[in-house]
Amino acid sequence: MYILIKLITIFFNMGVASGFLVGALLLLRPALVRALSPRQRLWLWFLAWGAGYLPVWYNVLTLPRILPVTLLDLITPRTMADESIPAYLPVFQGGGQYNLAFPGGASVTVSLEWWMAALFCLVWAAGVILMFRRFGRQSSRLKETALQGRLLDWDGPELGRLQIPRPEDAPVQVRLCRDLPTSFICSDWESRDGESISTIYLQEELPPERMALVLRHELNHRVRIHGMVKAAVTFALALHWWNPLLWLAHRYVCLDLELDCDQATLNQLPPAQRREYAKTLVELGAGRQLWDVPLAFGESDGAVRVKALLAWRPRSIPFRVLQWAAFVLVLLFFLGGPWRAVLPRDVELDLEENFGSTAAFVQQDQQLQHERGTFPEDVTIQEGWRRIAENGTVYQTYRLSDGRWGESTWLRIGGHPWYCADWSWTSGPPDQAQYQFCYPAA
Numbered sequence: 211m212y213i214l215i216k217l218i219t220i221f222f223n224m225g226v227a228s229g230f231l232v233g234a235l236l237l238l239r240p241a242l243v244r245a246l247s248p249r250q251r252l253w254l255w256f257l258a259w260g261a262g263y264l265p266v267w268y269n270v271l272t273l274p275r276i277l278p279v280t281l282l283d284l285i286t287p288r289t290m291a292d293e294s295i296p297a298y299l300p301v302f303q304g305g306g307q308y309n310l311a312f313p314g315g316a317s318v319t320v321s322l323e324w325w326m327a328a329l330f331c332l333v334w335a336a337g338v339i340l341m342f343r344r345f346g347r348q349s350s351r352l353k354e355t356a357l358q359g360r361l362l363d364w365d366g367p368e369l370g371r372l373q374i375p376r377p378e379d380a381p382v383q384v385r386l387c388r389d390l391p392t393s394f395i396c397s398d399w400e401s402r403d404g405e406s407i408s409t410i411y412l413q414e415e416l417p418p419e420r421m422a423l424v425l426r427h428e429l430n431h432r433v434r435i436h437g438m439v440k441a442a443v444t445f446a447l448a449l450h451w452w453n454p455l456l457w458l459a460h461r462y463v464c465l466d467l468e469l470d471c472d473q474a475t476l477n478q479l480p481p482a483q484r485r486e487y488a489k490t491l492v493e494l495g496a497g498r499q500l501w502d503v504p505l506a507f508g509e510s511d512g513a514v515r516v517k518a519l520l521a522w523r524p525r526s527i528p529f530r531v532l533q534w535a536a537f538v539l540v541l542l543f544f545l546g547g548p549w550r551a552v553l554p555r556d557v558e559l560d561l562e563e564n565f566g567s568t569a570a571f572v573q574q575d576q577q578l579q580h581e582r583g584t585f586p587e588d589v590t591i592q593e594g595w596r597r598i599a600e601n602g603t604v605y606q607t608y609r610l611s612d613g614r615w616g617e618s619t620w621l622r623i624g625g626h627p628w629y630c631a632d633w634s635w636t637s638g639p640p641d642q643a644q645y646q647f648c649y650p651a652a
Contacts, residue, residue, distance in 0.1 A: 225450030228262030232459035248470035262446035275546025282547025287311035359387030552602035594649030
């Protein structure tokens with residue numbers, strides 16, 4: 211049971227962190243639309259969404275650090291034990307006092323019981339199951355309609371007159387379907403010789419010239435691996451159904467997928483066909499949102515896509531250099547973060563649970579130093595200041611009754627008891643900016 215609760219807690223914390231990451235991209239979107247290409251924005255989206263369901267992804271995000279302060283620094287109050295995954299919720303280890311952590315280091319102490327942890331896991335799991343069932347039903351209804359379509363031959367008259375070459379890197383088949391809401395491509399609905407085959411499902415009512423444009427668009431989706439991107443973000447959305455930022459971000463990811471595909475298609479077309487492509491998008495791009503995996507020509511905001519098409523022009527080399535410079539700058543803001551960061555309040559709570567109070571802790575430290583011969587028994591601790599390092603090490607600086615100053619270092623490794631690892635003599639009082647007065651209590 212502990213393992214299940216820990217696993218769900220980890221994924222919940224990842225959902226919170228991913229929400230902060232995509233939230234930053236949403237705030238920056240007006241600038242990113244002007245500065246970056248849709249392809250570059252998709253890379254940033256994938257970086258943020260991967261943090262929602264890949265625990266190892268945080269090892270990728272936190273290792274490279276160039277900027278002194280990064281987004282992960284700002285949103286990570288503490289991390290899971292021996293990890294870089296942000297820990298907004300603590301790992302439940304039985305009834306007791308726990309700290310809920312917030313970006314910036316703020317925390318709230320709450321009492322948690324077994325029934326609370328069980329209810330939390332039950333609600334989360336129920337939401338995930340319902341989301342997958344919803345997506346599955348939508349996909350099944352669309353699949354039932356699409357598979358009734360007529361399979362076309364690449365060398366036959368209907369595809370041959372479109373003058374679009376057959377893909378050579380992998381087999382792709384095309385079906386002509388009635389009553390489809392929009393044309394789309396899917397890579398895992400059909401198979402040939404035991405292997406999945408990508409299939410493009412075209413609306414039967416399309417005239418030949420527009421069918422050619424839609425077919426080219428869907429082929430570009432396949433080449434640019436958009437299906438994998440949409441499947442990944444939809445999977446993350448199902449896991450974190452409770453996060454409204456991810457719902458909003460999902461819509462913009464789908465929009466950027468279509469904008470990226472539109473640009474790739476425009477690069478392949480002569481000017482006359484570009485105008486026809488825009489007209490096709492006006493008529494077919496009704497802005498329908500398909501939440502399941504297929505990538506549709508008419509999906510997402512048609513007005514935004516048409517506006518982007520009208521503004522499209524081949525980019526010069528200097529402009530592309532500036533685009534890449536802006537992309538790298540934003541990327542660096544997302545890379546680098548804390549590793550094994552500890553919330554100071556967690557350490558204080560742990561000290562209180564083990565020693566009873568700060569006064570009891572100082573008295574035990576004093577007794578230990580007497581036993582070690584650090585200072586005579588007639589010398590006592592008069593005042594104390596505390597600093598808790600990012601890794602959880604506790605530094606206690608004391609003013610002794612004989613006028614001297616000293617500092618003890620306390621550690622706790624894993625589940626072992628606290629122990630004093632070192633004592634050092636200092637020249638005077640500690641830096642008030644780093645240490646907090648702790649003894650005697652005010």
